[in-house]
Amino acid sequence: MNGNAPIKVLLVDDEGLVRSGFRLLLELEDDIEVVGEAANGAEAVEQARATRPDVVLMDIRMPKLDGIQATRQIAATQGLHQVRVLILTTYDTDAYVFEGLQAGASGFLLKDAGPAELLHGIRVVAAGDSLLAPRITRRLISQFTARRTADQAAEARLAALTGREREVLTLVGKGMSNDEIGGELFLSPATARTHVSKAMMKLGARDRAQLVVIAYQTGLVSPQGS
Known part of the structure; x- marks a missing residue:
């Protein structure tokens, strides 16, 4: 825009x-x-x-x-x-x-x-x-993903990600901003944003919201842990 x-x-x-x-x-x-x-x-x-x-x-x-x-x-x-x-x-x-x-x-x-x-x-x-x-986000997503188990394709879906991208995806799923992710992983916010963008591209996610969904669906973030 x-x-x-x-x-x-x-x-x-x-x-x-x-x-x-x-x-x-x-x-x-x-x-x-x-x-x-x-x-x-x-x-x-x-x-x-x-x-x-x-x-x-x-x-x-x-x-x-x-x-x-x-x-x-x-x-x-x-x-x-x-x-x-x-x-x-x-x-x-x-x-x-x-x-x-x-x-x-x-x-x-x-x-x-x-x-x-x-x-x-x-x-x-x-x-x-x-x-x-x-x-409502954390509770709502937990409520409905708790009824779904991570399917057998979860690992295959995540295989395209690097280890760092997988870490970043997990933190996105926990609701962290780029600044918070950077602080957690000792990265600059710009570097964190780059990793988020690459994860979105590799996973075919339209935006950050869909990354949150994917993190729960694939079991990177557990409903109980939210």
């Missing part, structure tokens, strides 16, 4: 009042531009293709096509690789959030997040980082 251009945001929610509220908030910001709205997942995919937003604020429960399916379609659409999906959910026990991360979302926020938290989330995701609400 061009650092001088406003962040283009697509609003997706089946409630018109919710979309209007978000629009009013976002239009007050000089660095954010609302480029479209959608009332269901099918419209979200169409609007994403038409407007090429930087960030999609995506509700989960919608008619015709839910937010998870819409996220999956957007992530798989040629030309939309740079589109980031930020899922908004009402409940902190929402089982669909983990599926959303697997589908390609860059993170999620609770709908009761304050204006400052929402604006911060949009800017973080637009910059290419993941946003995993600290109130």
Whole structure:
């Protein structure tokens, strides 16, 4: 994304009042531009293709096509690789959030997040980082990965990583930032970022959020240890 251009945001929610509220908030910001709205997942995919937003604020429960399916379609659409999906959910026990991360979302926020938290989330995701609400991320991912065992392909999947990249992936899975990873492994933040980028490329991860999912799925990070 061009650092001088406003962040283009697509609003997706089946409630018109919710979309209007978000629009009013976002239009007050000089660095954010609302480029479209959608009332269901099918419209979200169409609007994403038409407007090429930087960030999609995506509700989960919608008619015709839910937010998870819409996220999956957007992530798989040629030309939309740079589109980031930020899922908004009402409940902190929402089982669909983990599926959303697997589908390609860059993170999620609770709908009761304050204006400052929402604006911060949009800017973080637009910059290419993941946003995993600290109130629920660790417990939520643990809850749903605890029901899945690391499959037999886990070691094969990780075989492409160097030992250092595997260490970095483990720390990403524990929620550490590049600065924290650097401190833990005695690396500069820039070097830590390089290792994270290489791990993303080798594992085919869209962003940091998917690295967290992979770290749990492959057993590098155990739910009990979180």
